[in-house]
Amino acid sequence: MDRRDRNIGTPAWKGPLSVAALALAGLTLAGCGGMGLGPKDPAESALACPKVSIVRDLSEVTAFRPGGRDLTDLESRAALVDFTGNCEYASDGVTVNVNVYLVAERGPALKGDTAKYTYFVALAKPDDTLVSKVYFDTDVTFPGGQPRAGTKEELAPKIPLPKDANAKDWKVYLGFQLTPEQLTFNRAQMKRQ
Template sequence: MGLNGAPQASTAAYACPKVNIVRDLQEVTQFRNGGGRDLTDVTSRAALADFSGHCDYADDGVTVNVNLYLVAERGPALQGNEATYRYFVAVSKPGEEAPTTKSEFETTVTFEAGKARSGSREELAPRIPLPKDANAKDWKIFLGFQLTPEQLAFNRAQMKQ
């Protein structure tokens, strides 16, 4: 029995870790090789538009089931009808900014003939090992594109405009 004679819940309600899309790493612009860096040299652009999910607790930890939504746009310099993007999922312990684990993934988006936009839904399931009855609410999960230094500098320059 719980306090005041009320029935005690058999399992405590545990919160999911906080999931964030990293602002500087939310978009990627890809340019053709050897070209300039203006709009006519763009092969494609993509953004991590949104995510949804839930978590499942077990005796040995928590699995965070995340659906990550990626939206892509064909650029004028794209050859063919596909673009490939690298993104990551990083997990940080409570009170720490540096990730404990980081996994990278690659996805290819196909643009249908005559369509400038496309997208994908990526299903991710990062796992956090925890002792029984531990709560993962203070853990953090970060999502973002795996960018080159040049792509990151481009994003930051765009944000300042």
């Protein structure tokens, strides 16, 4: 028998999103987070979802054309802006259904209408020992020359736990897979804020 914990939201579909839809989704999620919309049954509350978080240093990616570093060399930038989901307990472990929302902005140096990004989902034990890290490639297409676009990615990492073991102290980390230069750029931008 599967048990569901809806503490981190509910999953939906995968596909392109408008920036307005992403903003609305973010406002809706922010409004529901602290309103006790989790399970009503105390037995279901005992088996909770792991903590899902977007790694701050890896939440954005900025891509410049090779050799460029100023605004005219910007191909695109993207951000992991939010997530929703739930988890399902089964006899062989816990499946964490996560929808990740990505918003991208095209730059003047982007050739074509599509930007490509790589992000990851990492699972960690309660002591922060990394168990797995899986990479995903995604494309964002800017329709009709629009400057912004977004996607929703559906993921389902599985935590291998024995029956009735609680995943509440496990962690799911989301972030872009960055080059050392991109990470340095992100950290420099954060210091300016």
